[in-house]
Amino acid sequence: MLIKNAQIISPQLNIPCGAILIQEGKIKEVFPSCKNLPNDAEIIDAKRQMLVPGFIDIHIHGIGGYDVCDGTVEAIETISKLKMKEGTTSYCPTTLTLSHMQLEKSLSAVAAYKKDEKYAKLAGVHLEGPFVSKAYIGAQNPDFARLPDIEEVKRLNDITPVAIITYAPELENGLDFTQQLSDLGIVPSAGHSSASCGCIREAEKVGLKHLTHFCNQMSPMHHREIGMVGAGLMDEDLLIEVICDKVHLSAEMLQLVYQLKQPDKIAVITDSLAATALEDGDYELGGLPIYVKGNEARLKHNDHLAGSTLRMNMALKNVAEVTGLPLEKIIQTTSYNQAKSLGLSNLGKLEAGFVADMVLLDENFNVEKIFIDGVLKS
16 A cells, blocks of 8 residues: 655654555555656545644543443444544553453453454553552542552453553552552552652652643642652653643643753653533543533532543644644654554554554544554555
């Protein structure tokens, strides 16, 4: 397959009108112009639209009325199909702070879907909780919050691979837990946490890699204790998740993040919930009543934010509009950084040898075509 007349955008690469040759599911060659192209391939004319790496969303709970924690194959399949339609070609199905039995059911459904992935691919489960701080519980259920337990993690990991765990490193045995996660090849991510900057730095020494939904449900920055927010802005090694809906982070905060952090240390996420792509109204998240109005989802009992209704293509559009940075600089924050962090060495770039997971976007960032493993899906 040859995709021609495309504006090819990849980390540090912006070709105004080029072409990409796909062979056996991978990118065979990238052509910097549309001259002297092979003539023996199926041809797709991109019509000068943007061709970018498929998005990798490492934090997503649900969409279209389905939640990862429904614990059914139907839920995972529907989520995968709808995530694909927004340009997400790989994602981490993300759980909530629930009982071990409910988590087992959820991961069993993920394992069943992985046997026959029809739509967006699964890049490993993201356990958000249950090892979180009740002081920063957010939209998690406090009834199920508990201390870090590596044996529970191992039991879940045996069902299907766990890629990331969001936890509070200041909890009892939190630093030992960080080391144990690293030893298992699971990415430790601090979130729903009251950790001090000093605690975060100690956790980094034993393997902490991420901060979950940056600025939200974490110790804030103060001039006498800069907390997790200050640590995230200062530290050159921590990858920070950002929900780019201009609600969880204001436009000015997004500008500040992209100004202070190197582009290889930012991961755009949606943190989307089951109510995404549905009408405004009353819904539920992890057993907690929520309501959606406009582009905001909030807990009914205290009006705190409860995930988002963001789509990945719109997240990219928001970042482009808010920061004014060139797309080849910010595009790695929607795919390549996530792939690197998860050890997916052949995803996230439009270069020869990389898997042909790609999305064609129009000038308004609407999804026109999706390719997964070189196959046109839509």
